Amino acid sequence: MxxxxxxxxxxxxxxxPEGGRRPVVHAATKAEAIGQxxxxxxxxxGSVKIHKEDGQIQEERTYPRSMDPRRIKS
Structure with missing residues (x-):
């Protein structure tokens, strides 16, 4: 993933992408970027880490949701 x-x-x-230089999505606002x-x-x-303006990680989302490791029962 x-x-x-x-x-x-x-x-x-x-x-x-982690380790990448070129953005795959670019937007003026955070809300717009999340939508895109x-x-x-x-x-x-994949997994998306959403950062705050200060650089700290605010949350992590997994796409598709069915791939979220917290939802997979072992």
Whole structure:
């Protein structure tokens, strides 16, 4: 499963694959970036770490939801 980070870059928000340089989603606001991330992740399975403006991780989302490790019973 691929990992992504949604974080503020300058005055905008960008979603990048972990270790990647080029954003796959770029938006002016965090809300807009989250919406675009949902659309992008419909075609790509992975984990998205959403950061606060100060860089700390706010939350983590898994796409599709059925792949969320907390929901898989062992």
């Amino acid at each position: 691929k990992n992504y980070h949604l974080a503020k870059e300058g005055n905008a928000w960008a979603l990048k 991330t949902r659309v992008y992740m419909q075609q790509h399975a």
